[in-house]
Amino acid sequence: MFNKVLIAEDFQDTNLGIVDTLRRELKIGDIQEELYCDRAMNRLKVALATKAPFPLLVTDLFFKEDHNVRKLTSGKELLRAARALQPSIKVIVNSMEDDPKKIQSLFEEEGINAYVCKGRYGLKELISAVEHVYRGETFVSPQIQFQNGENVFELDNFDLDILKDLASGMTKKEISEKLKGKNITPNSESTIDKKVSKLFDEFGARNTNHLIAKLVREGRI
Amino acid sequence: MFNKVLIAEDFQDTNLGIVDTLRRELKIGDIQEELYCDRAMNRLKVALATKAPFPLLVTDLFFKEDHNVRKLTSGKELLRAARALQPSIKVIVNSMEDDPKKIQSLFEEEGINAYVCKGRYGLKELISAVEHVYRGETFVSPQIQFQNGENVFELDNFDLDILKDLASGMTKKEISEKLKGKNITPNSESTIDKKVSKLFDEFGARNTNHLIAKLVREGRI
DNA sequence: TGCGCGATTACGGATATCTGTAAGGGATTT
DNA sequence: AAATCCCTTACAGATATCCGTAATCGCGCA
Structure with a gap:
């Protein structure tokens, strides 16, 4: 299993649930969390510089604004920056978004490894996602339906x-x-x-x- | 302090964080949680019937849809039903919503006791909200600005x-x-x-x- | 009663939208 | 080379919009 994980998630309460679950269910000892994208990015840099890089990043997509000025304002920017710094890092996105097209584009454009939709079974799915990603597979929350064709029209x-x-x-x-x-x-x-x-x-x-x-x-x- | 609390929140991970924090910080022993509005309402009914009503309800506003058919689909409906059943119950709304006008209407139209905006400091604020409500006061997340007048035009x-x-x-x-x-x-x-x-x-x-x-x-x- | 004010309504003119027809060009097919 | 298809463009007529002016109505108030 992964030896350490970085979690970027601005909801304090959610964060606590995730950390607790990963620690208990997956026996991951070193779980670090950040409420801001910029700080998460810093941790990745420091970890890499000290030869102890994070093999896995779990990030939300949306981060609320507050008084702090930020360079990175979304999970998408964070994961792009993370991949630029450390191409081998695995990325799991954990967010509210449930639009299949947007999620699909995360896989296609950003090459994320898993997408977990927050919701009633978000925690169980997250565990499953981590296991899949560790085995080199991808994972998507089962309620997300990648319908191709259908009623979805393209807008160029x-x-x-x-x-x-x-x-x-x-x-x-x-x-x-x-x-x-x-x-x-x-x-x-x-x-x-x-x-x-x-x-x-x-x-x-x-x-x-x-x-x-x-x-x-x-x-x- | 309240002897028991019911939490209605469909995000499993968030839920876990809230329960844990209330138990540890506020020493509330009997904390029950429900992922669906209808089930939460049932718990309130049963508790009242057995002469052990919940003095406090903490609820989200939005509940994701899934396969289950539901009568109550939002926190607003839940808290209305709860107040109809048990007028004395205190209600804390804990949600993502940050539009001051909508939150204000929750106080004015629904008579909620506190509003906590999910976010970086959501958990700390929730604790504070519970304490305020226990003392008979109201509470609103400090980042919510009730601006009256200003640039906000009324639409009748x-x-x-x-x-x-x-x-x-x-x-x-x-x-x-x-x-x-x-x-x-x-x-x-x-x-x-x-x-x-x-x-x-x-x-x-x-x-x-x-x-x-x-x-x-x-x-x- | 009469005055003033705001809301409602009518109307007209300048633009803008919506729709159909048709012409032209470029690329592909036969 | 001819036929075909798709995209672009022009044009025109029916509606719809935006906006100004002005008449009418109801209502409070001196």
């Missing part, structure tokens, strides 16, 4: 930019002009019109207001 | 209904007709126009898309 960056601009109050004419100014093509008002209309169909929206409301609610823009 | 139910309809894709003409059909006044398209335009000013929005995006993001519609 072009669509996304248009929608963000619309949501921030720009008209299609203004967007068209902005794109022309930046020499990005396509850029005609007509094409923007068509793109957005197609999204109406895909998302079952009746007009722009409806589409924007849906997408903002889904956290996609 | 009429505005809210219009905005919700717009966000769901209705045109102003359709909204006007819907209101006329239900004999709700005012209901002219012109008035709806004016109302929404005034909201542009108040919220610094450039058009309806912008306004809806802002309000959805703030969770107000």
Whole structure:
């Protein structure tokens, strides 16, 4: 089993539960915890410099803001920095997020080793995740369904930019002009019109207001 | 100090932290926990029936859905039901929510005794909250700022209904007709126009898309 | 009673959105 | 080379929006 683990998690109470469980169930002696990403990163550096690197990082995704100024503000940034420093480190993400697409992208883009969804069985799953990762396998909370195809439509960056601009109050004419100014093509008002209309169909929206409301609610823009 | 406490919290790990801390710091012997609102409610009923009611309920606001069918789906419903059953019960809400307006309404509408915001100091604050509540006082996490006045504009139910309809894709003409059909006044398209335009000013929005995006993001519609 | 004020409503004009049709270009296929 | 498909663009008509002006109504108040 891993000889030491670093846990980055800003919820004091959750933290306590995790530490306690890992210690008791997995007999991991050296469990260290940090409430801030920056401090967690420091620990990784120090451990590596003293030839006693952490083989495993368990991190949340979201860290609440407070008075402290921070360089690293999310678990994603932390795990990227950690991987840059120490490529061999195993990473388990433990968070509330339950959107399969976002979790999938953590595996694909960040190469995490396991994802555990906080919830009623979060602790049991975390133990299972640590065991899997130790054996070189990946793990995902079973309630996460990686549905491919289905009702999930892709939004490419072009669509996304248009929608963000619309949501921030720009008209299609203004967007068209902005794109022309930046020499990005396509850029005609007509094409923007068509793109957005197609999204109406895909998302079952009746007009722009409806589409924007849906997408903002889904956290996609 | 309270002789027993019921904790409703669907995050297993958080739960463990809370139970442990209350037991150690406050010497509360009888600490019971439930992962589901319905079961928590049952415990309250049984305890009351056997003449050993819980003097204190600590509950989260949000409970994740799973396969189990549930009557009570949120902490708000749970605490209402609890108060209906046993009006004297003290209630501490322990949740992620950090919107002062929503928290304030919990005090004003639901008469909760304390609100503790989950976070880096959540456990320490929870202890403090229990002590305050035991002394008959209220408690709120210090990072919650009850700002009155300021930049916070009120949205009455009429505005809210219009905005919700717009966000769901209705045109102003359709909204006007819907209101006329239900004999709700005012209901002219012109008035709806004016109302929404005034909201542009108040919220610094450039058009309806912008306004809806802002309000959805703030969770107000 | 009359005045003032705000809310509601009507209306019109300038823009913007939504939708359909059609033309052109580039890439792939036959 | 011709046919096909997809993307981009132009254009046009029907609606919808945004915004200004002005008339009307209800209500408190002197």
